[in-house]
Amino acid sequence: MNLDTHTLLVLNGIVVALCGVSFIVNTAFNHDDSVGRIWSIAFIAAMAVTIAHGASAGGQTLWWAVVFANVALTISVGSVWAGLRHYNGRRRAFWMIVAVAAIVLAATLLHGAPADRWAGTVELCLGIALLATLGAWEAMRGRLRRNPCGRILAFVLWIAALAAMGRAVAFALDGTTFLNYFGTANLTALSICLVVPLTIAGSVLRAQQAQGSAVGDQTDGIHSAAGVLSASAFLQAAADHLARGHDAGAGLALIGADIDNLPEINIAFGRVAGDEAIARFAKDLRAGAPVLSIIGHRASGRFLVLAGVESAAEARTLAERIRTTLVDAPLQQTALIRLTASFGIADTFERGYDLTALGSAVNDAIAEVRGRGGNDIAVHASTGS
Numbered sequence: 428m429n430l431d432t433h434t435l436l437v438l439n440g441i442v443v444a445l446c447g448v449s450f451i452v453n454t455a456f457n458h459d460d461s462v463g464r465i466w467s468i469a470f471i472a473a474m475a476v477t478i479a480h481g482a483s484a485g486g487q488t489l490w491w492a493v494v495f496a497n498v499a500l501t502i503s504v505g506s507v508w509a510g511l512r513h514y515n516g517r518r519r520a521f522w523m524i525v526a527v528a529a530i531v532l533a534a535t536l537l538h539g540a541p542a543d544r545w546a547g548t549v550e551l552c553l554g555i556a557l558l559a560t561l562g563a564w565e566a567m568r569g570r571l572r573r574n575p576c577g578r579i580l581a582f583v584l585w586i587a588a589l590a591a592m593g594r595a596v597a598f599a600l601d602g603t604t605f606l607n608y609f610g611t612a613n614l615t616a617l618s619i620c621l622v623v624p625l626t627i628a629g630s631v632l633r634a635q636q637a638q639g640s641a642v643g644d645q646t647d648g649i650h651s652a653a654g655v656l657s658a659s660a661f662l663q664a665a666a667d668h669l670a671r672g673h674d675a676g677a678g679l680a681l682i683g684a685d686i687d688n689l690p691e692i693n694i695a696f697g698r699v700a701g702d703e704a705i706a707r708f709a710k711d712l713r714a715g716a717p718v719l720s721i722i723g724h725r726a727s728g729r730f731l732v733l734a735g736v737e738s739a740a741e742a743r744t745l746a747e748r749i750r751t752t753l754v755d756a757p758l759q760q761t762a763l764i765r766l767t768a769s770f771g772i773a774d775t776f777e778r779g780y781d782l783t784a785l786g787s788a789v790n791d792a793i794a795e796v797r798g799r800g801g802n803d804i805a806v807h808a809s810t811g812s
Contacts, residue, residue, distance in 0.1 A: 435615040440477035446626040469506035475499040508562035515569030527554040552595035559588035576628040661723020673780040680742035680774040683789035686728035687801035715749040767802035
């Protein structure tokens with residue numbers, strides 16, 4: 428069955444509208460979903476494109492609709508890229524989208540009404556190819572690199588970039604090839620195929636944020652996505668170290684650290700800022716802890732370090748060094764706050780080599796610090812000191 432261009436445009440409009448409305452409504456209920464809001468702009472712009480194309484579907488091209496559609500389509504693809512950058516904790520680079528949209532607008536106006544519906548086609552396709560390529564690249568890095576939804580988005584955007592580039596080349600070099608392979612009907616059919624997986628992948632990413640799936644909650648093999656051992660891997664390694672430490676009579680200290688006010692950071696500055704806090708903290712732990720220590724991530728914003736020490740004082744010094752490193756620089760997402768944490772220490776000199784007893788003492792010490800307002804260190808010894 429062959430579908431005419433008008434029918435394909437109607438189907439594309441229905442698909443975009445259904446996907447867009449569903450995504451926008453769900454985003455509206457998540458007040459801290461800044462990434463979802465950016466992607467909602469992409470859907471709104473895409474729906475505007477379908478309306479503009481529909482205005483010319485009767486056979487008579489409306490000049491204002493062509494100009495509007497070209498600019499809106501550029502904003503739509505650019506907003507997908509900006510949302511991916513924001514998801515990865517990078518600046519959204521709206522200036523780039525504005526610049527590309529301005530070039531497309533100028534080119535469309537320059538070609539003028541005599542060019543009919545093809546005004547600014549080459550410039551539009553090149554702009555879309557650029558923004559889609561940047562989006563595909565962004566989906567393959569940072570937090571999205573190990574996320575299956577990131578790979579889906581990268582695939583969709585690579586296809587969009589290749590199609591846009593092929594359309595620009597075909598339009599410039601061979602009108603027959605352009606009409607046969609890159610005409611409105613074929614590109615509309617491709618759009619229908621790409622919008623659905625893009626919407627699903629974006630919705631899943633947004634749901635992961637809403638459910639608190641922060642950087643430290645994700646794992647890659649034995650490691651947390653924050654770059655340290657996952658909770659289960661840490662427990663196995665720590666049990667082995669303690670057993671060998673007991674046999675050798677070596678001193679060990681378990682240091683626990685909870686990032687202060689992480690939920691408040693997520694609410695005030697968004698999940699991306701919370702993820703940056705977790706990643707920054709893990710980086711500082713790796714830099715400040717002894718090389719032969721093991722570092723684990725037990726939950727979102729909660730870390731453990733097991734290190735060899737000669738005395739309880741050395742364990743305290745180690746925790747102080749990590750805490751000082753942590754507060755030296757503000758978060759990149761917001762210069763308004765500096766990261767702090769509550770530290771608890773338990774050592775084998777007082778608690779022995781049982782991991783459960785050490786972990787319980789660390790939890791009690793952290794609770795004590797939190798009761799004092801956080802950003803401090805407590806040693807919960809067996810004597811209650």
